[in-house]
Ligand SMILES: [Zn+2]
């Protein structure tokens with residue numbers, strides 16, 4: 001127990017609760033006007049205007065619609081990066097809420113509206129009230145949903161223009177009680193690779209299969225064989241997922257098609273497992289195809305890497321969490337998830353930690369317990385105060401004199 005720290009945390013939370021309504025309104029405004037990855041024009045305008053108004057040095061254009069707000073105080077040389085994502089998803093909203101999306105087929109179904117609002121709320125409080133010494137970089141990134149906005153900002157010079165000693169990000173998570181904080185050091189989110197396999201056979205009459213080379217039969221064997229990689233090649237104590245999400249071939253019952261296409265999602269929680277999956281998929285697909293007399297070609301696209309939280313920064317983030325919400329509301333070492341997250345790119349270059357904030361466990365009803373990417377999902381507005389208080393406290397602690 002550290003009484004002055006606890007008192008400061010208590011006061012910070014009270015202050016952010018007092019200004020929460022303003023940022024709940026911002027959150028709902030962003031929710032009502034969702035924008036897809038790299039098209040966050042209105043959202044990034046809103047973010048940039050607010051940051052400027054509170055005295056941040058604002059840089060735009062990194063990663064297209066990305067925004068960085070920088071605040072320097074004192075003579076300290078430490079640098080801190082906090083990140084929020086701004087993009088929405090191609091989902092038709094079904095919440096029926098008064099502030100539901102006004103754009104057909106686009107929805108903030110992952111709570112990035114909330115992440116943006118929490119970081120803005122923190123930005124205002126920090127600018128107006130916080131004593132610190134060093135440089136704070138608030139990173140509002142585009143296109144987290146599969147389009148590598150984080151990577152794009154880095155390619156545009158994010159960490160050369162805005163060096164950070166450490167970076168942190170927070171994502172809401174339904175199924176955990178509202179405001180609970182979940183941390184984990186080491187691998188926390190999976191790598192996500194997309195693979196397209198094309199099987200080229202010899203088309204023919206369905207009645208004369210001996211005169212053809214059937215890519216459907218070969219593809220079927222490959223689908224089953226792929227699962228043996230997870231079952232027989234990967235250490236049973238490790239995590240691996242190979243999902244064949246699409247298998248397209250043929251149009252008629254009496255025609256053996258020329259070609260079949262399989263589309264895979266491949267995930268792992270360790271870079272070595274990721275590499276093993278890539279190697280074994282290549283070997284198995286080619287050998288199976290050959291055994292059926294068809295040609296295989298593989299387009300293996302590496303997507304987001306494994307998100308690995310750094311030990312020291314995670315310990316620090318845990319400590320801030322426990323000071324803010326109390327140890328009973330913090331999971332110190334939660335489970336890893338097989339979802340993926342492009343903050344993983346940041347963590348390959350800069351030490352840091354990605355943590356979760358509970359969006360609600362369903363006990364209070366409402367939309368908070370509905371899973372992200374579901375058309376009924378909504379960000380829990382009660383987290384605007386907790387999440388922004390967390391950022392303010394972390395900043396104060398990290399950039400101490
Ligand atoms: Zn998402």
Ligand SMILES: [Zn+2]
Nearest residue numbers: 110111112171
């Ligand atoms: Zn998300």
